[in-house]
Amino acid sequence: MSEDIVTPFRSHPHNHQRCVADAMALAEERCGRRGVRLTPIRRRVLELIWGRHEPVKAYDLLDQLREDHRGAAPPTVYRALDFLLEQGLIHRIESLNAYIGCGDPSHPHLGQFLICDRCNAVAEMDDSDIRDLLARKAATQGFHVNWQTIEINGVCPSCRAVPESVSAGDDSD
Amino acid sequence: MSEDIVTPFRSHPHNHQRCVADAMALAEERCGRRGVRLTPIRRRVLELIWGRHEPVKAYDLLDQLREDHRGAAPPTVYRALDFLLEQGLIHRIESLNAYIGCGDPSHPHLGQFLICDRCNAVAEMDDSDIRDLLARKAATQGFHVNWQTIEINGVCPSCRAVPESVSAGDDSD
DNA sequence: CCAGTCATGTTATTCTGTTGCAAATCAGTG
DNA sequence: CACTGATTTGCAACAGAATAACATGACTGG
Ligand SMILES: [Zn+2]
Ligand SMILES: [Zn+2]
Ligand SMILES: [Zn+2]
Ligand SMILES: [Zn+2]
Numbered sequence: 001m002s003e004d005i006v007t008p009f010r011s012h013p014h015n016h017q018r019c020v021a022d023a024m025a026l027a028e029e030r031c032g033r034r035g036v037r038l039t040p041i042r043r044r045v046l047e048l049i050w051g052r053h054e055p056v057k058a059y060d061l062l063d064q065l066r067e068d069h070r071g072a073a074p075p076t077v078y079r080a081l082d083f084l085l086e087q088g089l090i091h092r093i094e095s096l097n098a099y100i101g102c103g104d105p106s107h108p109h110l111g112q113f114l115i116c117d118r119c120n121a122v123a124e125m126d127d128s129d130i131r132d133l134l135a136r137k138a139a140t141q142g143f144h145v146n147w148q149t150i151e152i153n154g155v156c157p158s159c160r161a162v163p164e165s166v167s168a169g170d171d172s173d
Numbered sequence: 174m175s176e177d178i179v180t181p182f183r184s185h186p187h188n189h190q191r192c193v194a195d196a197m198a199l200a201e202e203r204c205g206r207r208g209v210r211l212t213p214i215r216r217r218v219l220e221l222i223w224g225r226h227e228p229v230k231a232y233d234l235l236d237q238l239r240e241d242h243r244g245a246a247p248p249t250v251y252r253a254l255d256f257l258l259e260q261g262l263i264h265r266i267e268s269l270n271a272y273i274g275c276g277d278p279s280h281p282h283l284g285q286f287l288i289c290d291r292c293n294a295v296a297e298m299d300d301s302d303i304r305d306l307l308a309r310k311a312a313t314q315g316f317h318v319n320w321q322t323i324e325i326n327g328v329c330p331s332c333r334a335v336p337e338s339v340s341a342g343d344d345s346d
Numbered sequence: 347c348c349a350g351t352c353a354t355g356t357t358a359t360t361c362t363g364t365t366g367c368a369a370a371t372c373a374g375t376g
Numbered sequence: 377c378a379c380t381g382a383t384t385t386g387c388a389a390c391a392g393a394a395t396a397a398c399a400t401g402a403c404t405g406g
Contacts, residue, residue, distance in 0.1 A: 009314065071386065078363065094267040095322050097362065114316045123314055133306055134325055141182065141296055142330030143287045149268050149324040152307055157315030251394065270393065
């Protein structure tokens with residue numbers, strides 16, 4: 001199947017405790033298998049990212065990190081983020097300068113992201129149709145693709161079901 | 174035709190003087206028609222962006238701007254950039270924090286960008302197949318699309334024709 | 347001329363991310 | 377254990393990207 005919804009919109013409340021726990025377990029396992037170290041700082045940052053189901057900013061992470069890790073500085077969090085990105089455990093959302101947990105770190109991939117402008121929810125897809133179409137279109141230009149950044153902004157299902165004004169941000173444009 | 178190459182890779186050297194002049198003329202015309210003012214600062218910034226056929230950084234623009242416009246400050250250039258973005262005369266490349274001239278400002282559009290990691294060349298597409306596929310895929314998630322950021326990194330045709338080491342950046346990964 | 351809008355000047359600040367080097371920790375080795 | 381080399385962290389400074397806030401100037405239309 002071409003369409004792989006890695007992280008859907010969390011419309012119905014889910015067991016988030018478990019959701020995070022699963023993600024952490026996957027991460028542990030993956031790092032073990034790869035022979036890289038998911039150190040306490042890295043683990044904590046990943047936890048903080050998963051804690052919200054939204055894109056998280058580096059300096060927000062830093063603030064939270066400082067609460068129980070006195071002496072944390074920008075490099076602390078950026079190094080952890082670099083590690084997590086390398087291991088495919090998180091993704092960076094370029095258009096937001098923010099980071100989000102990867103819903104399927106079992107194989108490395110670039111995701112395609114649906115970003116709700118009202119509630120900040122993000123769904124991750126990993127759709128081969130999209131990947132392939134872009135690669136094909138690029139090829140017609142003689143271009144060889146190494147990396148794709150696909151970020152789609154709009155309104156998620158939950159927010160569409162709601163009168164404009166209720167959700168976060170008064171964008172009565 | 175679905176495939177619209179707005180700005181192709183400039184493989185053969187082209188008449189860049191004219192290329193810029195045309196772009197400026199289009200911009201003048203478009204602003205006139207829209208009843209907005211392409212002031213000297215805005216015009217200069219657009220010129221500077223077109224001067225290179227690459228993504229240009231805001232602070233590089235600022236430096237250049239200062240050469241003949243003493244007293245230019247960050248807001249000077251960011252305000253000009255905002256204006257040019259609004260008028261669809263330039264695009265912002267999110268993954269680079271950089272700006273590039275739009276090859277077809279005649280109608281407003283989001284572009285899809287092919288970015289060469291070796292030589293920094295960028296080609297702009299505005300391909301309805303891509304746009305539509307993404308909209309369709311988003312729709313299957315109940316998502317309504319307002320905006321798309323499509324940035325594809327890789328190697329452009331000219332650079333593919335050249336042994337790795339010659340071009341900028343030693344990425345013998 | 348006056349008021350209103352748009353554009354610019356100016357200063358400071360915030361947010362985002364990196365560099366460089368020293369200290370600590372860890373894994374393997376004899 | 378002690379020695380070594382690699383990885384990770386601590387720390388201080390800095391660079392780069394963007395915005396806030398408020399004053400000033402310039403171009404409208406009456
Ligand atoms: Zn969850
Ligand atoms: Zn993912
Ligand atoms: Zn364009
Ligand atoms: Zn190239």
